[in-house]
Amino acid sequence: MKRTGPGRGECIADVDVLVVGGGFSGAAAACRAADAGRTTALIEPRTYLGEERTAPLRMRMSSAETAAFATTFPHEAMDALKASFILSDADARVAVRPDVVKIVLEDALLNRHIKFLYQVKPIAWKRVDANHLQIEVAGKFGRGYIRAKSVIDASLQGIFASLTDGVQPRYAEQSSIRIWRTLDLIRVDTTELHQFTLPNELAVDCEIHAGSQGGGHVWLSYAFDWKVDMTPTGRNRLEVDARFASRRIVKWLFQTHPAFSSARWVGSSDECWMPSLRRIRSAAASVPAEAHESLVVPAIRRFQVADGIFVANGTADVDDAESQAMVNDVARLLDVGTSVGRACAEGIGSETSISAPRVEAAMEPAREVREIDVLVVGGGTSGVPSAISAAESGCSTLLLEMNSALGGAGTVGGVDSYWYGRREGFNARVTARVAEEHRWMGIPEHQGKWNIEAKMFAWLQLANDAGVEVLLHGMLVDVFVKDGHIVTGALIATPDGLVEVHCKVVIDATGDADVVARAGGEYVYGSERESATMWFSMIPFTQPGQSRNNWTSTVDLDNVQDITRAIVSARRRWVGYDHSPYVAPRETRHIKGEVCLTLTQQLQLKQWDDVVSIAFSNHDIKGHSTSDWLRVGLIPPNLEIEIPYRALIPVRIDGVIVTGKAMSATHDGLPAIRMQADLENLGSACGIAASLCVQQEVAPRNVSIRSLQAKLVEQGMLPPSILDRSVEPKQLSQAEMLEWIEQLDDRVKLYDYSDMGFNEVRRTPIPFVVVCTAGEAMIPLLRRELDNPQSPRRLTVAKALAWYGDRAAVPILLDEIETYLRGDTLPFRDSKIRHTQASPDQGAMPDLAYLFHSLAMTRDTRSLSVLRRGVEKLRVTMEDFRDNKSGIFHYVDSLCDIAEQLGDPACIPALLRLHSIDLLHDRVFHGTSQPDYFEERLAYLEVVIGRALARCGSKQGLQILASYVEDSRSLLARHAYRELLDITGETHPQNTEVWLERIRRLGTLEPKPWRVARGLS
DSSP states (O other), rough: OOBSSSSEEEEEEEEEEEEEEOOOHHHHHHHHHHTOOOOEEEEESSSSSSHHTTTTTOOOOOOHHHOOOOOOOOHHHHHHHHHHEEOOOSOOOOEOOOOHHHHHHHHHHHHOEEEEEESEEEEEEEEETTTTTEEEETTTTEEEEEEEEEEEEEEETTTTTGGGSEEEEEEOOOOOOEEEEEEEEEOOOOOGOOOOOOTTOOOOOEEEOOOOOOTTTTTEEEEEEEEEEESTTHHHHHHHHHHHHHHHHHHHHHHGGGGGOOOOOEEEEESSOOOEEEOOOOOOOOOGGGGGOOOTTTTTGGEETTTTEEOTTTTSSOHHHHHEEEOOHHHHHHHHHHHHHHHHHTTOOOOEEEHHHHOOBBBOEEEEEOOOSSEOOOOOOOOOHHHHHHHHTTHHHHEEOOOSSSSSGGGOOOOOOOOOOOOOOHHHHHHHHHHHOOOOOOOOTTOOOOOOHHHHHHHHHHHHHTOOOOOOOOEEEEEEEETTTTEEEEEEEEEEEEEEESSSSSEEOOOOOOHHTTTTOEEESSSSOOOOOOHHHHHHHEEEEEOHHHHHHHHTTOHHHHHHHHHHHHHHHSSSSOOSSOOEOOOEEEEOBBBBHHHHHHHTHHHHHTTTEEEOOOOOSSOOOOOOHHHHTOOOOOOEEEEEGGGGGGGTTSEEEOOTTSSSSSSTTSSGGGHHHHHHHHHHHHHHHHHHHHHHTGGGGGGGGOOOHHHHHHHHSOGGGTTTTOOOOOOHHHHHHHHHTTTTOOTGGGGGGGGGOOTTOSSSHHHHHHHHOOOHHOOOOOOHHOOOOOOHHHHHHHHHHHTTTTTGGHHHHHHHHHHSSSSSSSOOSSSOTTTTOOOTTOOOOHHHHHHHHHHHTTTTTGGHHHHHHHHOOOOOHHHHHSSTOHHHHHHHHHHHHHHHHOOOOGHHHHHHHHHHHHGGGGOOOOOOOOOOOOHHHHHHHHHHHHHHHHHHTTTHHHHHHHHHTSSHHHHHHHHHHHHHHHHOOOOOOOOHHHHHHHHHHHHOOOOOOOOOOOOOO
């Protein structure tokens, strides 16, 4: 099922009070409004709360601040305070782990059933009637709106209030204000820190304090003076300059100060700290700094922009000193939030509400218009190389990144090493640049991992040297489309307004096809049928600089609530020091391109005449494989895989080149072509392609492939032989078919092909693949081999016949299955398959599960007894389910595969027995936080049982599917809904009660077996 771009204009919340900004004051305001009985929602552009302290890494609190924190959120904060704070000897302040603040504030919202949404930014608003405002918002999910009676802007910089005409700059343009940035360091000799200072040319002020982890962990904050620039790109230049300044400071410390001789630089604040840059214009006189008291009417007027619109932060109508004191003091922030939240809640619908000027319409946000050659959207693994190569080829280039630094998953995402991939071409250049940074940091060469700060700076320096303009903290709002299909630019939201970019070529390097989706292009989310994706991660840092792999579950970027669910759940897995601020999915949207890359093509070693990159990897599928190759037991070896240019060009959309993991590929076609090193090279190729489009004045799909390949050969990213070879398909003769059959051998397990060293690569065809893709002329030859009782390959031949759906395979498969069903329970996996983690992973199943899937392919009723006996012998405990050798996930999946490909009502009793197992029913979830990711995997199996029942004609199966259509885990809900549509042939809203009522009135349900052609994955 193909999808087009995320829907626009969808209402994502309808509430009494909307709070914008999830800092201390925002969380307090939301909680107070909810406590007063008002339906409340909160939106936050970041992936975490506590903006005033967590974003700038100012994680120290006084006793008064911690007391206020505990008083405001008593249920959530007390245990956290006792367990997580460490006293600092110097000034009796305490240092707190960032994750503690984030989780406490989230729990406060969750416990009050406040709907909060991450990665959502307000971009416009209007008054729709006397009592309601409509706030337009944007994010990774697309665009939508929130309906509210009142809005409290608690963001530090007044991002909503700035959309009204009731706000003015607090500081004059080019006036000087002090900015702070914090560095995170470990292994510092704190005994050498007496009278610590930095040279004036590096910083105008600095502070160093013990961090939350004790020992040599310190937070170093330095200050510099900034000339205020309130243009949409002004603060971005500040952030970029601050990163260069950070490197200079750390390098000086490491090279000159004895306390840092063995230190490691492990992180920096996501953002610089600065005072509130805006101030509302209220009718009240300015409040002097010394006059602060708990806020009550009429003082609340200094926090009211207009009728129904409040602020709860330093943008209030107070003088500059009080504004700065407010945002520096957690106690004051909590007091402000509490007071404004109470006043807002009490004023809704009250005749005694506070009078204020009425604002009927929004102010047009500041908009900067840019004309450039190439716009690269996404500054991650593939996007930065795209921008660098486009700029070095002579194009004016703008690089947009939503995070605080360049590098994507490999930096802000916390992934600090390569896994497979070809280490040549552009990748070799990046590696060398990172090594330069490592040298002055004292990091040994060839250690296998990179320092994240080193790689962040390497990317920034390479981009800067190439002349790329970098725009950090920029959110893609929309794209400009001419004639219904030509993308000509994009609208970008920055912290200080909108940037309108018009360009000749757009490179979609988001990794999620955001540009194509916004343009209305077609895409598939994960696997075609199930929307199954490889796992996402929000990497936990158990200690500063120590990340832990936790690729665990799914996320639906089309659904803003699911994004929030994924973030909240991930933060509660392996809670330690902090988590990455980036939701890094291994897989989301795949564009529908001019060609689609499949695992079958890769196994066939397919060559493409328009190849532009070569990938190298094992089949590293972290998640559930839906390919019949893995189901039959073939786990691919390490392969070199050609990427054709046409896989980067979306159908019916012009002006766009897609680089990175959103290229046109199937779910099982992606795992081997998504390695960071390979995506760096692919990104460079796309940047060169974009420059040729500009130079040749052609659309991306019309660029000269030979010219592009010649440039890639020059840069060492393609071998010279590419330019001279001929790519011709070959038809096998009968003699050749027989030769390939003779190479089959039952002594070689199909998964043994994956048992290879890290640097090995298979360059010769796999006999089983050749046999299964030769066509139906192969069937009689396989039957002849099967009839030979002395054949050393009968089981493998039977699997090949099953692949063709030939029932001649059934007796051999049943005989082999019988050898595994003699015990009381189904056997655990005893094979050694490399790199396997918790199931499902790497396609690693017990041999019996592979046989169940092979038998399912025959669609033969003789498999009914196998289904019944398999279910009878299945034992499911949570302990075993977590064991990656138990095979429970794969047994349930493969037994259901037998049933739904048969589509026989005779399967129903066994499936109902399967569903009656404690862990396999009632797994529906409607909450926000689910830290145990195994719950999601069990729920997926219940959906699989439900669809198998329904395809066998059971209304109970439909009821199971209906129970999931509003599940919080959006991809499960999406799959259940699509199965209902397909099985019933009816169309109803995605609403459980509507479907259950329809199912109750439904007559006999006709079986509808699952049918799919082999080799499409």
